Amino acid sequence: MTTSVETYRNDLLLALRLRDVPGPRIAEVLAEVESHVGETAEDPRETFGSPGGYAEQVAAALGLAGRGGLGGWLTALRGEAGLLGLLALAGGWLLPTGLFHLGAGTTGPAGIPATALMALGALIWLAVGLRLRLQISGTADRVLDPRTGADMAPATPRWAGAVSVGAPLTGLVLCYVLGLMTR
Amino acid sequence: MDEERWPTEWLRGVLELCVLAVVAEDETYGYAVIQRLRAAGLGTVKGGTLYPVLARLETEGLLTSSWRDGDNGPGRKYYVVTPAGRAALHDRADGWRAFTSRAGRLLVPRTVDA
Numbered sequence: 001m002t003t004s005v006e007t008y009r010n011d012l013l014l015a016l017r018l019r020d021v022p023g024p025r026i027a028e029v030l031a032e033v034e035s036h037v038g039e040t041a042e043d044p045r046e047t048f049g050s051p052g053g054y055a056e057q058v059a060a061a062l063g064l065a066g067r068g069g070l071g072g073w074l075t076a077l078r079g080e081a082g083l084l085g086l087l088a089l090a091g092g093w094l095l096p097t098g099l100f101h102l103g104a105g106t107t108g109p110a111g112i113p114a115t116a117l118m119a120l121g122a123l124i125w126l127a128v129g130l131r132l133r134l135q136i137s138g139t140a141d142r143v144l145d146p147r148t149g150a151d152m153a154p155a156t157p158r159w160a161g162a163v164s165v166g167a168p169l170t171g172l173v174l175c176y177v178l179g180l181m182t183r
Numbered sequence: 184m185d186e187e188r189w190p191t192e193w194l195r196g197v198l199e200l201c202v203l204a205v206v207a208e209d210e211t212y213g214y215a216v217i218q219r220l221r222a223a224g225l226g227t228v229k230g231g232t233l234y235p236v237l238a239r240l241e242t243e244g245l246l247t248s249s250w251r252d253g254d255n256g257p258g259r260k261y262y263v264v265t266p267a268g269r270a271a272l273h274d275r276a277d278g279w280r281a282f283t284s285r286a287g288r289l290l291v292p293r294t295v296d297a
Contacts, residue, residue: 028238028260029234031260032213035258035259035260036214036234037230039259040214040230046229047230048229057231061235146250147250147258
């Protein structure tokens with residue numbers, strides 16, 4: 001089975017990110033793979049091994065060994081990403097709960113008004129969203145192609161943006177409707 | 184013995200030194216290093232093995248690298264040895280030759296005494 005260079009590159013980028021390899025080093029590694037495979041027409045998986053395995057080697061050379069796989073995800077969760085995830089979950093409970101009670105015309109748990117639950121949830125989501133936006137647009141650790149200076153992170157497809165906004169919105173509307181149905 | 188099938192641990196021991204020697208011969212790039220090692224009879228080194236070695240040598244300050252446009256490809260990363268790299272090659276190559284000569288003396292075929 002042959003792997004397309006693009007697929008391999010994107011998988012490798014994620015695997016290197018997961019192991020906390022700095023952006024400039026990731027860019028070098030991706031450019032090396034592209035340049036090598038472009039020259040030899042070899043299957044990247046054949047000559048560099050699995051993206052996870054190669055990322056492990058690159059990380060080990062930088063003294064960042066043992067961060068991949070489940071361990072890597074767990075390490076990532078302990079940091080800021082973990083806190084943001086917890087906050088997003090809290091917002092993801094408060095906002096729909098508030099909407100449900102608004103629909104049902106009742107007060108929320110512990111007698112908290114539905115609007116207060118919603119406001120708190122929305123505020124948390126806004127803060128998390130702003131922080132994420134800042135992280136993405138930050139230039140500190142971007143993966144810039146050493147050959148052209150172009151951003152090497154894969155472009156997010158249009159539908160992914162639509163789904164990431166549309167799915168939660170649909171869920172929220174559904175919560176409100178469910179609340180209404182209990183009247 | 185088939186030259187392409189040396190035990191991998193033999194190559195692992197000397198690969199860094201051989202890569203440094205190849206770059207010290209002339210400015211070169213990844214795939215050309217692989218071809219040079221193969222031509223020298225050391226077998227085929229994979230990209231996944233070579234590039235981390237080059238990166239390590241560069242981190243040690245023994246090589247420097249720069250990206251340049253290829254003939255019609257996506258650009259190549261060229262490596263040049265530094266003065267520190269040349270000095271390290273000189274010292275380490277001396278050490279390696281002494282080591283292999285001692286091992287060689289131990290490995291001379293002998294007739295077994297009855």
